[in-house]
Amino acid sequence: MDFEFIITSKQEAIGIVELNRPKQYNALNRKMVREIVEAFEQFERDEEVRVIVLQGRGNAFSAGADIDEMAFDDTIKLELLNQFADWDKIALMKKPIIGAVQGYVFGGGFELALSCDMLIAAEGTEFCFPEVNLGVMPGAGGTQRLTKLVGRTKALEWIWTANRITANAALQHGVINQIVQKEILIEETMKIATQISNQPPLAIRLIKESVNKAVDYSLYEGMQFERKNFYVLFSSEDQKEGMQAFVEKRKPQFKGR
Amino acid sequence: MYETIEYEVINNVCTILLNRPDSLNAFTATMNKDIKNAIKQAEKDTNVRCIVLKGAGRGFCSGQDLSTVDESMNHGEVLNTLYGPMVKQITNCEKPIIAAVHGAAAGAGFSLALACDFRIMAEKSFFLNAFIHVGLIPDSGNLYFLKRIVGDAKALEISVLGERILPQEALALGLATKVVANEEFDREVALFAEKIANLPTKAITLMKRALRAADALSLEDYLTYEAEGQRIAGLTQDHREGVQAFVEKRKPIFVGQ
Known part of the structure; x- marks a missing residue:
């Protein structure tokens, strides 16, 4: 399928989605977000793909939303447009999504990064929610996902001040998994993606689902949910093979069945 | 393009000449910014493989221009907005930077030399942590760099006593890469820079x-x-x-x- 703002490819069991507006620092417009979601959905359906990698071409992962596109929007138009429905779909993906980020990860770009399951960052990467400087606030999950990750104290500080967050601070607060030197960002990300793609896919899938439930459920409900998923895996060929x-x-030899 | 410095690239070597000889190249806000921007420019220029910081006239750099210091000055603010960004630009620079020191490198001028990777001293030159003489502490990263080169005890001694460090002592302390004769200074600096510029x-x-x-x-x-x-x-x-x-x-x- 042809995309205008992204490039997709496959390397063995890894589906790669690359933001491709490097001159605009991969600023996200609505069509681009839709394309990202469509690409994810294709990889979800593709049996060969076990892990999805999201990356940005050029010096920045993504410097945020395309402001020109929304400068003259009004409340009703936004309600009817319901653009964030696309963003909601990212959370429905069952395959692991690993983000490789570098340079600016700002605003909507930061929210897109927070929609990934794991993040690998190049040295020197900067994260920021600058929305407040424009008289608005994050709208694609920023206040929710960041708070669940780093707690209320830091989330308020970062989103109120719009201060830039260094890769080291992001690592300390559990926003990212790892920092690597910039030249080998993709190589290291692919290494981790490959490692996960060699694990039994059904277990990987149910682990993602269970861990995500821990964010929203009470401990009791979460434990029940985990248990059911644990039992489910005992119907898989991979469980028999693994043991x-x-x-x-x-x-x-895992087959994902 | 620059007011207080001269910027020149010859044979892969970028020379940034501090050019306020009448005040022994004392820092002004403009010079802080000029140095920062010049380092940034040199970093981006793929032809540049080595950067030399040098002073025009009788000395390297005499530190903050005290004629601009009055009671209204917020020293912390000046450091955060002017010196800090300059020092960060230098220390984050991925290319080798040589401080070519003749005459005085005093106060923040000493700090500037310390932030560089190499210090070549003319026979008639000296470092001076002059801050104590005006009741201030060494700034612009001075102690951070100094303690790593000479250790805590010596760094404190140098800063509290505020005496001139002559080239031979600087050499013994590891503060100077090499000491060269005054009349050979320009040539030696050029040779050293050329050597560094031709390394991997x-x-x-x-x-x-x-x-x-x-x-x-x-x-x-x-x-x-x-x-x-x-x-x-x-x-x-x-x-x-x-x-x-x-x-x-x-x-x-x-x-x-």
Whole structure:
């Protein structure tokens, strides 16, 4: 499928989505977000793909939303447009999404990064929610996802002040998983993606679902949910293979069934 | 384009000449910004493989222009908005930077030299942590750099006593890379810069990064960081050239890629 603002490709079991408006620092417009979601959905349906990697071409991952596009919007237009419905779909993806970020990760770009399951950042990456400087606020999950990750104290500070967050601070507060030197950002990200793609896909999928439930559920409900998923995996061929291989002291061959 | 400095690139060497000789190149707000922007420009310029900071006239740099200091000055604010960004630009610069010091490098002028990677001193030159004489503490990163070169005790001694550090002592303390005769100064600086500019530039960058990273990492994490760096270096053209030249028993020609 042809996309205007992104590029997609496949490397073995990894589906790659690359933001491709480098001259605009990959500023997100509505069509671009829709394309990202469509690409994710294609990879969701693609049996060969086990892990999705999201990255940005050029010096920045994404410097935020395309302001020109929304400067003259009004309340009713936004309600009818319901643009964030596309963003909601990202959270429905069941395959792991790993983001590789560098340079500016601002505003909507930061929200897109926060929609990933894991984040690898190049040294020197800066995160920021600058919306407040324009008289608005994050609208695609920024106040919610960041708060659930780093707690209320830091979330308020960062979103109120619009101060830039260094990669080190992001790492300290659990926003990102790892910092690597910029030249090997993609190489290191692909290494982790490959490692996860070699794990049993059904287990990976149900782990994502269960961990995500921990964010919203009470501990009791979460425990019940986890248990059911644990039981479900015992209907899989991969569970039989995994345990058999363990007993036979050989490497398991997982099929995702 | 610059008011207080001269910027020139010849044979891969960028020379930034502090050009306020009437005041011994004392800092003004404009000079802080000019130096910051010049370093930024040199960093971006792919032709530049080495940067030299030099002073016009009788000395390197005499520190803050005291004629601009009055009771209304908020010293912290000046550091946060002017000196800090300049120092960060220098320390974040991935290319080697040489301070070519003749005459005085006093106060923030000493700090400026300390922020660089190499310090070449003319026989008639000196460092002076002059802050104590006006009841201030060494700033612009001074003590941060100084303690790493000479240790805490000596750094405090230098700062509290506020005496001139002459070239031979600077050499013994590790503050100076080399000391050269006054009449040979320009030539020696040019030769040294040329030598640095012809080395494998990427390897120097990766060494600078590793040294900085080491401050904040455990040995275990540092070893991972080092492996990343060597992976990057191992992919450079200069690495291949170095190995090739060794095998062919000839002098390598490094291009900085």
